[in-house]
Amino acid sequence: MKTRHFLILFLAIVTLTSCGSRKNIVYFQDEPISDIITSEPKQLIYKPDDILTINVSALDPETVVPFNLTLVAGGLNNNPLNAQGGLQQQTYLIDYDGNIEFPVLGTLKVAGLTRTELTDMLTQKISEYAKNPIVNVRLANFTVTILGEVRNPGTFTIQDERITVLEALGLADDLTIFGKRKNVLLIREVDGKKKFAKIDLTSINSVNSPVYYLQQNDVIYVEPNTAKIRASTFNQNNSILISAIGTLTTIVAVFLANSN
Structure with missing residues (x-):
């Protein structure tokens, strides 16, 4: 006995x-989450602190030279902002008030606009000075952060302005075997407020989620499962x-x- x-x-x-204890391991435990993301913007919307590259071209290149920033030395050859060799394309930072300072045109309000809306606005304004201008706008600092039970967590720069949750997790080399696939958390800033959503990757309906397509500065967190917590x-x-x-x-x- x-x-x-x-x-x-x-x-x-x-x-x-x-x-181990869940409260000592898992991030973002103060549920229930109140500010839920319920809709998806059809296009990326520019906001303060975004960095833009804007190139203007035309059949007569001389007419649009004043509307393009000059190239500057610096940067690496594999830098997506490089225009040629060691020359780097200058960029526009959207300030706190949502404005940029554009050559010739001056201060322009661009926050709250989509790429299509900004392109149309610039084309219309530049057309007063140059014939048939072609405006190309690109977001240069589109990043997403992936944390938790993935093989390669980190912050990733996206070359396009459209990426899905699955593509982002692919950049992080997929979830580990210890990741909770039914409880993936997404954090997004909307109109200056943090909003949240949960994604169930085991369901095919996840592709219809309002957060299936990511936005600039989104954060994805994959919670560890019970086995990982116990072993922690x-x-x-x-x-x-x-x-x-x-x-x-x-x-x-x-x-x-x-x-x-």
Whole structure:
């Protein structure tokens, strides 16, 4: 009977020393989430702190030279902002008020516009100075951050202005076997407020989610599953402790058996 008590005590200690707590491991636990994302913008909308490249061309290149920023030295050859060799395309930073300073045209309000709307506005204004201008606008700092149980977490720069949740997770080399596929969290800033959504990757309906297509600065967090949480506090020190307890339990069991 005493031997059984020691074995039960041993198993209890092993369980306690090898189990982590969800509250010590998982991010963003203060549920329920109130600000849920319920709709998806059809196009990316520019906002303060976005960085834009704007190129203007025409059949007569000389007529649009004043509307293009000059190239500057610097940058790497694989930098997507490089125009040629070591020359780098200058960019426009949308300020806190949502404006950029554009050559000749001056201060322009661009925050809240889509690429199509901004392109149309610039084309119309530049047409007063040059014939049939062609305006190309691109967001240069479209990034998404992927955290948690993925093989390659980090912040990724997107070359296009349209990427899905699945494509983003592909950049992070997919979820690990310990990632919760039914509870992927997305955090997005909308009109200066943080909003949230949960995605169930095990359901085909996830492709119809309002957050299936990501926006600039979205954050994806993949929560660890129960197995990963339980194993989180199991380290080398725990192994030594368990080994010592096991040895002690064996000695006590043998002693009690001989004494009987």
